[in-house]
Amino acid sequence: MLGGMNAGHAKMADWGLSYLPDIRQQRIADLGCGGGRNAGELLRRYPESRLVALDYSELSVEKTRAYNEKMIRAGRCEAVQGDVHHLELPDDTFDLVTAFETVYFWGELAECFAEVCRILKEGGLFLICNESDGTDEAGLKYEKIIEGMKCYTEQQLKQALRAAGFSSVEVHRRSGKPWITVLGRK
Numbered sequence: 001m002l003g004g005m006n007a008g009h010a011k012m013a014d015w016g017l018s019y020l021p022d023i024r025q026q027r028i029a030d031l032g033c034g035g036g037r038n039a040g041e042l043l044r045r046y047p048e049s050r051l052v053a054l055d056y057s058e059l060s061v062e063k064t065r066a067y068n069e070k071m072i073r074a075g076r077c078e079a080v081q082g083d084v085h086h087l088e089l090p091d092d093t094f095d096l097v098t099a100f101e102t103v104y105f106w107g108e109l110a111e112c113f114a115e116v117c118r119i120l121k122e123g124g125l126f127l128i129c130n131e132s133d134g135t136d137e138a139g140l141k142y143e144k145i146i147e148g149m150k151c152y153t154e155q156q157l158k159q160a161l162r163a164a165g166f167s168s169v170e171v172h173r174r175s176g177k178p179w180i181t182v183l184g185r186k
């Protein structure tokens with residue numbers, strides 16, 4: 001399943017990543033990292049970066065370690081188990097925090113987004129990338145089947161980011177698909 005997510009989410013994740021400004025991303029955290037593919041892609045795109053990949057599933061952490069073995073050996077990547085509600089990561093540290101296909105499961109969005117805001121440096125970016133914009137048929141169907149899942153609309157994500165302290169929020173949509181990329185700046 002984790003291997004399937006790595007392959008299945010790659011196209012959408014790369015679309016989301018295309019909205020990042022062309023700057024050096026030194027310290028990155030990928031939250032809800034799943035199988036670790038997107039962590040690997042970020043490390044490839046930002047050759048000077050160091051990245052922490054975090055997931056509350058031990059299996060995801062193991063898979064991320066295996067996927068990014070070389071980068072871990074090179075000292076550029078660390079995969080840790082943790083919950084986005086209480087990040088054991090220091091304040092004002094990251095230039096970029098990413099969340100691909102994961103905020104659906106975070107529950108208390110404002111609380112989790114406040115944690116993201118806390119670990120970002122001033123001016124740092126939070127990238128959220130979702131296949132569902134909270135209005136599409138497929139997303140709403142999964143919501144009913146998967147316990148604890150919630151597909152958020154653009155407005156709900158914007159509101160939660162502003163409430164968490166992000167100073168600006170920008171949204172991108174993919175034509176013909178319900179994909180949504182949201183960029184919040186601390």
Ligand SMILES: C[S@@+](CC[C@H](N)C(=O)[O-])C[C@H]1O[C@@H](n2cnc3c(N)ncnc32)[C@H](O)[C@@H]1O
Nearest residue numbers: 005009032033034055056057083084100102105
């Ligand atoms: C659908 S998968 C997406 C994985 C990966 N980001 C991708 O795009 O392929 C969602 C991931 O978020 C993780 N997750 C969900 N809630 C979490 C939380 N509160 N803290 C940390 N990880 C969480 C899950 O364990 C799972 O690996």
